[in-house]
Amino acid sequence: MNESDDSPVEVRHLDAARTDAGIAHRALQSALDRMLALRTDGLVHCPTRGVLPLAAGGRLLSMLASDGTHALVKTVTVHPDNARFALPRVQAEAVVLRADNGQRIALLDGDVLTLRRTAALSVLAAAKLTAGRATPARRLVIVGAGVQARAHAEAFVAQGEVTSIRIHARDPAAALRLVETLVPLAQDEGVEVSPAGDLAAALASADLVVTATNSMEPVLSEEAAAAIADGTVVCAVGAFTAQMSELPPSLVRRSFVVVDALAACRTEAGDLIKAGVDWSEVEELRVDTRVADADSRPRPVVFKSVGCALWDLAAAGCALEAG
Structure with missing residues (x-):
């Protein structure tokens, strides 16, 4: 410009x-x-x-x-x-x-x-939040089968780090359609794409998780969320009002939380508001954000994005x- x-x-x-x-x-x-x-x-x-x-x-x-x-x-x-x-x-x-x-x-x-910047910011945040680990974040699970789920899959494939993507949706047919759409692109980059099958099992082995739905209530059950391992980065991008949420409060409460825009998330991030987070412990994404520098406890990391015109x-x- x-x-x-x-x-x-x-x-x-x-x-x-x-x-x-x-x-x-x-x-x-x-x-x-x-x-x-x-x-x-x-x-x-x-x-x-x-x-x-x-x-x-x-x-x-x-x-x-x-x-x-x-x-x-x-x-x-x-x-x-x-x-x-x-x-x-x-x-x-x-x-x-x-x-x-x-x-x-x-x-x-x-x-x-909206599609491109939301997905790109998730990729950027995930890279920052997994930096310094002994093993790269290779295994991605995406919950959702709409346009934002597809944009995230394409962005992570383009980044060149992930080797497998598992897709889960409440409608299994929608998940399968997205898998079939992604296969040609993913195969060219050596990435395996498939339906998630058992969600808890997929989450247990995931390095990265993206929730990209317009749900008003958590799309991860308490049982499924409990399977998410310490160190796994969860990018929650679908809920953008105080009434909406994709993550169960138990997952948010046991995680280190980073947000795209702190002021906006205080009033719009239903995932965090419903969990009653301590806002003094929530980090806003920065160029130099590193989990190792900000959080010494072994636990999952939630990156919550509500969107920002920047x-x-x-x-x-x-x-x-x-x-």
């Missing part, structure tokens, strides 16, 4: 395909790390998202961020019953503008930004720089 003067610019329109094509996995990882550094230095602004109730149980979300040079506004609508009308449950767009004069630079597909701004920058 390089604008050299104050002359009027033509607003660029990137549809879903162009937005996605411009975001390379490794470039996005680097952009997110830079954004984390800017946040640590106090050089960004990102208020908690605004929520406006809509008809039919829908919600309009507004998400804002600025890194001093550019700003982003993302609007998202969520309508739980849209599938009945063959419409997307979530619809979003993002506008990028110059921070110094307000000129609009681009309109991008917000759904793609991550959208990082992804938008990648898409625009790629042309």
Whole structure:
């Protein structure tokens, strides 16, 4: 995003395909790390998202961020019953503008930004939270079979560390469909993909777990969650309101907790709120986050992400720089 003067610019329109094509996995990882550094230095602004109730149980979300040079506004609508009308449950767009004069630079597909930056941040967080271990994190279990589950599988495959992915969903047919979609990509990278089968057994052998559902109640039973070993990193990305949760409170309470955005999670992370976490012990993700430095107890690690427009701004920058 390089604008050299104050002359009027033509607003660029990137549809879903162009937005996605411009975001390379490794470039996005680097952009997110830079954004984390800017946040640590106090050089960004990102208020908690605004929520406006809509008809039919829908919600309009507004998400804002600025890194001093550019700003982003993302609007998202969520309508739980849209599938009945063959419409997307979530619809979003993002506008990028110059921070110094307000000129609009681009309109991008917000759904793609959300998918790509959420998955990329999970990969980045997992890498930081498993750094320094004697053995790499190779075995991934994903709970969920929707678009966010697929985005996470693709992002972890692109990272090049995982060797196996197990997919679990409440609808076994949906899990199988996702496996069949992922197999060609995964095989090219030497990654085995299969349905999880017995979830507790899959979780017991996992190094990494991703929960990517829109569930209001935990998708991991107490019994299944109890099988998660110390040191396993659980990325919980699906629940984004205080009423939603994917993880049972018992798992959260016995884990070291790291979040993507502390202020937002205090009011929106149902997984943590329902578990009654001690917020003074919750860490916010940083460039230098390392479990070994922050937590000496052997226990699982939960990375809770509710979403932040800073991550959208990082992804938008990648898409625009790629042309």
